[in-house]
Amino acid sequence: xxxxxxxxxxxxxxxxxxxxxxxxxxxxxxxxxxxxxxxxxxxxxxxxxxxxxxxxxxxxxxxxxxxxxxxxxxxxxxxxxxxxxxxxxxxxxxxxxxxxxxxxxxxxxxxxxxxxxxxxxxxxxxxxxxxxxxxxxxxxxxxxxxxxxxxxxxxxxxxxxxxxxxxxxxxxxxxxxxxxxxxxxxxxxxxxxxxxxxxxxxxxxxxxxxxxxxxxxxxxxxxxxxxxxxxxxxxxxxxxxxxxxxxxxxxxxxxxxxxxxxxxxxxxxxxxxxxxxx
Amino acid sequence: xxxxxxxxxxxxxxxxxxxxxxxxxxxxxxxxxxxxxxxxxxxxxxxxxxxxxxxxxxxxxxxxxxxxxxxxxxxxxxxxxxxxxxxxxxxxxxxxxxxxxxxxxxxxxxxxxxxxxxxxxxxxxxxxxxxxxxxxxxxxxxxxxxxxxxxxxxxxxxxxxxxxxxxxxxxxxxxxxxxxxxxxxxxxxxxxxxxxxxxxxxxxxxxxxxxxxxxxxxxxxxxxxxxxxxxxxxxxxxxxxxxxxxxxxxxxxxxxxxxxxxxxxxxxxxxxxxxxxx
Numbered sequence: 352x353x354x355x356x357x358x359x360x361x362x363x364x365x366x367x368x369x370x371x372x373x374x375x376x377x378x379x380x381x382x383x384x385x386x387x388x389x390x391x392x393x394x395x396x397x398x399x400x401x402x403x404x405x406x407x408x409x410x411x412x413x414x415x416x417x418x419x420x421x422x423x424x425x426x427x428x429x430x431x432x433x434x435x436x437x438x439x440x441x442x443x444x445x446x447x448x449x450x451x452x453x454x455x456x457x458x459x460x461x462x463x464x465x466x467x468x469x470x471x472x473x474x475x476x477x478x479x480x481x482x483x484x485x486x487x488x489x490x491x492x493x494x495x496x497x498x499x500x501x502x503x504x505x506x507x508x509x510x511x512x513x514x515x516x517x518x519x520x521x522x523x524x525x526x527x528x529x530x531x532x533x534x535x536x537x538x539x540x541x542x543x544x545x546x547x548x549x550x551x552x553x554x555x556x557x558x559x560x561x562x563x564x565x566x567x568x569x570x571x572x573x574x575x576x577x578x579x580x581x582x583x584x585x586x587x588x589x590x591x592x593x594x595x596x597x598x599x600x601x602x603x604x605x606x607x608x609x610x611x612x613x614x615x616x617x618x619x620x621x622x623x624x625x626x627x628x629x
Numbered sequence: 630x631x632x633x634x635x636x637x638x639x640x641x642x643x644x645x646x647x648x649x650x651x652x653x654x655x656x657x658x659x660x661x662x663x664x665x666x667x668x669x670x671x672x673x674x675x676x677x678x679x680x681x682x683x684x685x686x687x688x689x690x691x692x693x694x695x696x697x698x699x700x701x702x703x704x705x706x707x708x709x710x711x712x713x714x715x716x717x718x719x720x721x722x723x724x725x726x727x728x729x730x731x732x733x734x735x736x737x738x739x740x741x742x743x744x745x746x747x748x749x750x751x752x753x754x755x756x757x758x759x760x761x762x763x764x765x766x767x768x769x770x771x772x773x774x775x776x777x778x779x780x781x782x783x784x785x786x787x788x789x790x791x792x793x794x795x796x797x798x799x800x801x802x803x804x805x806x807x808x809x810x811x812x813x814x815x816x817x818x819x820x821x822x823x824x825x826x827x828x829x830x831x832x833x834x835x836x837x838x839x840x841x842x843x844x845x846x847x848x849x850x851x852x853x854x855x856x857x858x859x860x861x862x863x864x865x866x867x868x869x870x871x872x873x874x875x876x877x878x879x880x881x882x883x884x885x886x887x888x889x890x891x892x893x894x895x896x897x898x899x900x901x902x903x904x905x906x907x
Binding site: 359360361408410448449450451453483484485486487489490491494 | 637638639686688726727728729731732761762763764765767768769772
């Protein structure tokens with residue numbers, strides 16, 4: 352049977368999501384906690400909605416795990432809690448406090464944390480040079496050394512919304528498309544901070560941070576919208592775009608379709624993302 | 630001449646405010662930065678509004694420093710900024726990013742960061758056991774393992790408001806009074822979090838954390854208000870009161886009287902706090 356885990360983490364002290372030998376990663380820590388708590392015959396293997404890079408945070412990340420039914424039913428032990436509640440509590444007791452399992456539940460039929468997702472939302476937080484930094488927020492926002500024009504940031508973002516080839520903003524993987532639908536991309540002020548809201552059906556590698564880096568070039572006045580139009584029209588990764596630092600970025604939401612469409616969505620997404628459309 | 634510094638810090642990686650040989654402290658870091666930036670003949674010596682313990686944060690802390698006038702006038706160098714702006718920028722460039730100088734200014738006559746202050750305000754943040762922790766807030770809130778009754782917390786706090794001998798809640802220093810006026814002490818919900826607001830003319834050592842610890846005993850149902858009345862009536866430090874962990878605590882505000890009353894206030898406070906009234 353398949354289990355859905357909802358979780359969050361402070362990415363500061365992790366070498367990203369994906370398990371890597373000899374490095375502390377979110378996937379590595381949670382899989383080790385699952386192995387310890389569930390004592391499975393085969394090691395636990397998680398599939399995640401959005402693989403995040405080193406230093407990137409997640410307020411709302413989703414993963415799934417396949418598990419023998421008897422392990423699930425045995426999870427509460429002698430407590431009167433549900434298997435999901437019991438498993439979440441036991442995992443959190445084992446995990447370090449920079450990763451938190453928010454909930455665990457049996458997944459509906461056809462659910463795939465990665466391929467059933469219809470969109471992901473990220474937030475990127477920037478503190479402009481004129482603002483006074485908050486030492487307690489330094490791990491989750493970029494202290495930008497200069498001034499930024501909110502309207503210019505927002506115009507740059509608006510220019511990139513829609514379905515297009517995001518190759519100029521992506522680290523290319525062979526055999527994978529870089530065509531994505533950027534459904535929302537806007538900037539708003541939150542107090543002295545400037546926060547980018549970025550939503551797409553899916554993201555290719557380093558895409559959000561490259562989009563943010565391109566906006567910062569325009570918002571600081573170093574580049575203009577014509578420059579951005581030129582960059583965006585390319586079909587190769589652009590060396591003109593600076594990838595914004597990881598620590599300003601956080602995954603904030605993942606959306607799934609109603610239960611009846613989960614399996615169809617997973618088949619579609621798998622096909623689209625492994626066979627280039629263009 | 631006397632300089633006022635407004636500052637904030639993440640207390641996690643500091644052994645508190647006060648300079649200590651061989652340990653990283655906020656005072657030590659800022660004094661070293663002042664020495665480096667101002668190249669004074671005598672080492673810089675700061676006086677602070679509220680000395681904080683290891684792990685305690687400050688959103689708004691105030692300190693003062695006496696300095697030769699020529700050092701102040703030389704602070705802008707060749708820039709067109711004011712001495713205060715220039716000094717704040719240069720200090721922040723030298724300081725690690727867990728401490729931030731918000732502003733620097735020439736202090737009005739009679740100003741003393743410690744003795745002119747008319748009150749200090751602290752906040753203590755608790756996440757009850759039923760709430761889902763946010764990994765990015767783990768350094769600034771106490772994850773309380775059980776449930777807490779907000780109304781009971783608030784009733785316990787209300788019982789302690791007023792002028793009284795806070796000896797049961799203090800680590801005693803010889804020759805210093807433990808009589809204080811607790812001007813505000815209340816608890817409020819902020820989302821799933823419970824936040825104590827604590828304001829007093831001054832605090833003795835470990836007082837806020839002891840007051841919070843006593844409330845947690847009542848709010849969790851382990852103790853009742855009669856127990857608290859009994860504890861509060863004592864004249865010695867009570868072993869019944871648990872000192873709440875440091876990391877939930879943050880200094881949030883310091884208030885000073887209008888300029889004309891600064892010096893009078895400093896004389897009064899100095900007298901009250903070094904000669905016991907009782």
